[in-house]
Amino acid sequence: MAExxxxxxxxxxxxRRYDPDAGSGAYWDEHTIQLxxxxxxxxxxxxxxxxxxxxxxxxxxxxxxxxxSCGVRINGEPGLACHTHLDKAQAxxxxxxxxxxxxxxxxxxxxxxxxxxxVHWKKIRRVTPxxxxxxxxxxxxxxxxxxxMVDVTQSMACIQCGAxxxxxxxxxxxxxxxxxxALAKAYRFVGDPRDAEQHERLKHLAEDxxxxxxxxxxxxxxxxxxxxxxxxxxxxRLRRRAGSDAKVNDRNNGHRHEKAFTTLIxxxxxxxxxxxxPRSYGGDSWFGKxxxxxxxxxxxxxxxITTALLRRKVTPMGALKPHKIPKDDLKDVxxxxxxxxxxDERVEFNLYISGVDxxxxxxxxxxxxxxxxxx
Amino acid sequence: xxxxxxPGCVSRGFTPELHGSMAQVAPLLDIELVPLDRASCCGAxxxxxxxxxxxxxxxxxxxxLAQQVEGAELMMNICSTCQGAQSECQERLDASAExxxxxxxxxxxxxxxxxxxxxxxxLWLLVEEIGLDALKEKVTRPLTNLKVGPFYxxxxxxxxxxxGIDAETPRDQYLDQVIxxxxxxxxxxxxxxxxxxxxxxxxxxxASLAQAGRHLGDAVDxxxxxxxxxxxxxxxxxxxxxPLAEKVVGRQLNMPVLxxxxxxxxxxxxxxxxxxxxxxxxxxxxxxxxTTSVVAGVGDSAGGW
Numbered sequence: 001m002a003e004x005x006x007x008x009x010x011x012x013x014x015x016r017r018y019d020p021d022a023g024s025g026a027y028w029d030e031h032t033i034q035l036x037x038x039x040x041x042x043x044x045x046x047x048x049x050x051x052x053x054x055x056x057x058x059x060x061x062x063x064x065x066x067x068x069s070c071g072v073r074i075n076g077e078p079g080l081a082c083h084t085h086l087d088k089a090q091a092x093x094x095x096x097x098x099x100x101x102x103x104x105x106x107x108x109x110x111x112x113x114x115x116x117x118x119v120h121w122k123k124i125r126r127v128t129p130x131x132x133x134x135x136x137x138x139x140x141x142x143x144x145x146x147x148x149m150v151d152v153t154q155s156m157a158c159i160q161c162g163a164x165x166x167x168x169x170x171x172x173x174x175x176x177x178x179x180x181x182a183l184a185k186a187y188r189f190v191g192d193p194r195d196a197e198q199h200e201r202l203k204h205l206a207e208d209x210x211x212x213x214x215x216x217x218x219x220x221x222x223x224x225x226x227x228x229x230x231x232x233x234x235x236x237r238l239r240r241r242a243g244s245d246a247k248v249n250d251r252n253n254g255h256r257h258e259k260a261f262t263t264l265i266x267x268x269x270x271x272x273x274x275x276x277x278p279r280s281y282g283g284d285s286w287f288g289k290x291x292x293x294x295x296x297x298x299x300x301x302x303x304x305i306t307t308a309l310l311r312r313k314v315t316p317m318g319a320l321k322p323h324k325i326p327k328d329d330l331k332d333v334x335x336x337x338x339x340x341x342x343x344d345e346r347v348e349f350n351l352y353i354s355g356v357d358x359x360x361x362x363x364x365x366x367x368x369x370x371x372x373x374x375x
Numbered sequence: 376x377x378x379x380x381x382p383g384c385v386s387r388g389f390t391p392e393l394h395g396s397m398a399q400v401a402p403l404l405d406i407e408l409v410p411l412d413r414a415s416c417c418g419a420x421x422x423x424x425x426x427x428x429x430x431x432x433x434x435x436x437x438x439x440l441a442q443q444v445e446g447a448e449l450m451m452n453i454c455s456t457c458q459g460a461q462s463e464c465q466e467r468l469d470a471s472a473e474x475x476x477x478x479x480x481x482x483x484x485x486x487x488x489x490x491x492x493x494x495x496x497x498l499w500l501l502v503e504e505i506g507l508d509a510l511k512e513k514v515t516r517p518l519t520n521l522k523v524g525p526f527y528x529x530x531x532x533x534x535x536x537x538x539g540i541d542a543e544t545p546r547d548q549y550l551d552q553v554i555x556x557x558x559x560x561x562x563x564x565x566x567x568x569x570x571x572x573x574x575x576x577x578x579x580x581x582a583s584l585a586q587a588g589r590h591l592g593d594a595v596d597x598x599x600x601x602x603x604x605x606x607x608x609x610x611x612x613x614x615x616x617x618p619l620a621e622k623v624v625g626r627q628l629n630m631p632v633l634x635x636x637x638x639x640x641x642x643x644x645x646x647x648x649x650x651x652x653x654x655x656x657x658x659x660x661x662x663x664x665x666t667t668s669v670v671a672g673v674g675d676s677a678g679g680w
Contacts, residue, residue: 091542169570173585213578216586217420218570219459219533236424244425252578261421265433269415271384280577304615304656313615313654314389323387329413333433336481340429347428349467349474356470 008034011086013044015056016101018108026108029053030097037087041098042070044086045112057111065226068161072112073101078163078224081112103166105175120162123179127186127205134196142194152191154352155184155234157227164221164231176210180221180231183212187234190241199246206242206250213239213254228352240346259284266337269325274314277301376448376504379441380408381461381494383454384416385607389615392651393607396636397453397497399650403513403643404505406451409444411437417460419608420530420574427467432481434464438494439486449493451500453636455606458496459530459538465494466537496531498605498635502549507556515644517558523638524562524599525550526590526613528606529570550635554603557642564597566590571609576616581623587612588624601631601659603638610634614656631659 010032018026031048042060049056058081060070065083072081075092076099089098106114164180171177178186186205189195205211212235221231242248243255250256260279264272279285282294289298298305308314324330386393401408414437416422423430438461441450452458468475469490479487495503501510531538532547540546547568551561572586591613594602604610612620614632621628637650652659 169586170575170582173572173589174579174582177582209579214575214582216570216572216583217574218529220529220570223533223535236420239424240426254578257577258421258425261419262425262429265416265418265422271388271416271419273385273389277577303618307618307656308389308615311654311656313391313656323384325415326413329415332436332484333415335483336432336436337429339481340426340432346426347477349427349431349471351467351470354471354474357472360470 006037008036010034011044011090012097013041013048014097014099015045015048015111016099017056017111018102019057019110020108029056035086037090038085040082041072041074041084041086041089041100042081044098045081045100057109057113059113066159068159071103071114071161071163071166073099073103073166075099076101078103078166080161080163080226083226103162105165105168105171106162114162114166116162119175120160120165120179120181123165123182124160124185126178127182127189128197128201129182129185129189131189131192131195132197134194144193148193150353151350152188154229154350155188155191155231158184158188158225158229159227161226163224163226164229167220167224169218169220170214170216174210174214177214178205178208178210178212180215180235183215183238184229184231184234187238190238198241202238202242202246203248205238206246206248206252206254209252211252212242213250213252230352233350244346253280256280256283260288264322266334268322269330269333270323272322274319275322376405377407377409377444377446378449378451378500379444379447380410381414381417381437381441381450381452381457382410383452383457383607385611386453390607390610390634392654393453393610393634393636396634396640396645396650399645400636400640400643403640403645404501404510406500406505408451409447411440411444411450414440417457417464419456420460420463423460423463428478428481430460431464431467431478434461435468435475435478435488436482436486437461438465438468438492439482439488441494442489442492443486448504449495449500451495451497453497453605453634454608455496455528455531455604456608457530458494459528461494462537465492496605498531498549498553499546501553501639502546503544507552510553510639511556514557514642516642518554518638518642519558521559522562522598522600523554523559523633524564524594524597524602525554525567526571526594526602526604526606526609526632527568528604528609529568531605532568550603550605553635554638557638559638559642562594562597562599564590564599565593571606571612573608573612576612583612584616584620584623587616588620588626588628591617591620591628591630592624592626594630595628599630601633603633603635605635607634617657629657631655631657633659 012032015029017029031052033044033047045058061067063082065080070081074084074089102108102112102114106119109115168179171179190198190201215235243258257280260276263284278289278294281297282288282291288294382394415433418430554561572583576583640650
């Protein structure tokens with residue numbers, strides 16, 4: 001449906017300014033510009049730069065959400081300045097003023113320009129972001145099954161804008177974390193049937209203390225990505241491949257944790273927290289807690305455990321005995337495990353690739369209008 | 376209203392005061408809880424990480440059980456993580472009839488999930504079904520002068536399209552609205568919508584506790600008396616692990632963390648003892664101004680621990 005364009009109106013931008021060479025701190029700068037509401041925040045910044053202050057630093061190129069240059073934070077949320085309409089940005093602001101800041105987790109070069117080399121590209125390079133050919137290299141092109149590449153199309157949609165890096169909550173406390181963009185890129189090659197080093201890649205990513213198991217599952221990158229790459233979902237796919245397929249029993253407890261959790265639900269139907277911790281460290285059985293790694297962790301957790309017991313938060317019986325669902329239901333759950341895990345192939349349903357059934361889409365014509373048309 | 380009630384695992388395990396306080400608060404709000412005793416763990420994203428079909432089947436089983444509860448208007452949970460993990464599975468199940476058939480074929484015993492279940496966290500139910508005005512009317516002991524920082528938990532605020540969050544349905548602001556309706560003062564601080572760090576506590580303890588410590592510290596700096604959360608897993612990292620988080624961030628925190636039904640229960644006149652407030656690692660009495668706050672009663676021997 002063609003939208004009617006509204007006339008130009010005033011929008012006020014509050015831009016975060018900072019020049020490390022100036023020797024003074026960061027400050028806020030306000031400019032009011034006039035543009036149609038459907039125009040982008042980037043156009044507003046460029047107009048402010050042209051009309052009021054040529055020294056405003058902003059990186060941009062295509063202005064069509066393809067090049068990934070103009071990543072910024074608008075009202076605290078990461079996104080592409082060229083891909084955000086002014087009216088929507090204004091609606092999302094607390095006081096009617098559109099707040100524009102540089103992206104997070106990366107050092108500021110000047111104003112809205114961050115140092116992508118220092119963080120984002122460095123991390124991308126860390127995952128060997130190219131195809132390692134299977135040998136022998138064919139004389140002509142590689143032939144792959146037509147459906148084999150579908151799985152990686154989602155991660156291939158990445159335009160390297162850094163919006164997910166900007167908002168990654170793990171990176172906020174652990175700058176070493178490889179991070180969402182680079183890990184999505186890693187899956188692009190792990191999922192590529194032509195790559196020769198998939199196992200090695202998975203091993204490195206799982207064993208790295210700042211690798212796939214450093215993701216805290218906060219969904220920030222999924223929310224941030226302007227291209228629907230869902231980096232966190234790619235990280236979960238990497239974990240699935242590393243643990244279940246490549247059988248990497250990593251030193252970060254990642255796979256053991258996943259296995260222990262899954263087994264505890266199979267055995268009890270509900271989670272038995274007191275067993276999950278030692279098994280994540282020591283291995284997936286009741287004896288796991290006696291492994292040296294688990295014993296050490298239990299000792300270091302003793303103050304917390306003792307307090308919990310003293311406050312009757314956790315009862316000794318509750319810690320020693322799991323709660324279970326009724327017997328017949330537990331049998332049913334265990335049958336489901338057997339059926340699903342017994343199959344050779346995993347069924348994975350990805351909405352990005354499959355889309356949504358047509359009858360789920362909202363109707364394109366409003367009902368009253370349709371009635372009028374028929375009457 | 377009658378709801379198919381999914382309490383989750385942790386509310387019956389390491390945070391029993393959550394399940395307990397919900398049971399106390401429900402009758403005061405005319406909510407009839409029909410517990411889904413036969414249902415299994417939602418998988419908390421971990422089972423989906425292991426095998427997506429397995430997680431979707433287990434949750435489809437839970438949804439089917441909820442749909443069998445006669446007279447229930449919807450399914451209600453009291454855990455942000457359950458909400459997020461179940462919404463993720465439901466999104467896939469509702470998107471495609473073909474996929475739904477595949478998953479339903481895994482179910483037996485007359486169970487089958489039909490598209491379109493309503494599954495709401497207690498927080499959403501409070502605002503959307505009961506309503507803030509009706510809630511206000513039920514308040515017998517307003518939380519006057521109690522400065523409360525909301526801590527939502529990731530799973531209940533992201534991704535916004537999946538969770539039905541938009542300008543008309545600002546579910547990511549509901550906790551603020553509820554604190555306000557109960558008469559408390561909402562504290563705006565940096566960590567309210569961030570991650571508590573719990574999911575990586577066994578993988579990277581340092582980073583996990585650094586996250587918890589950072590947000591607790593931000594709340595301290597913003598002068599909060601306590602935090603409130605709809606997520607028991609956040610509660611584990613923010614409360615149970617707080618002494619260790621203090622060591623990681625190198626500062627004293629002493630920040631009590633309440634479960635949502637506990638905060639509601641206090642305003643509805645329940646005693647701190649009834650709400651299990653004494654079971655927390657960080658005692659709610661430690662930082663609260665006793666002369667002005669309702670939580671003052673927590674330390675009162677007459678109110679009883």
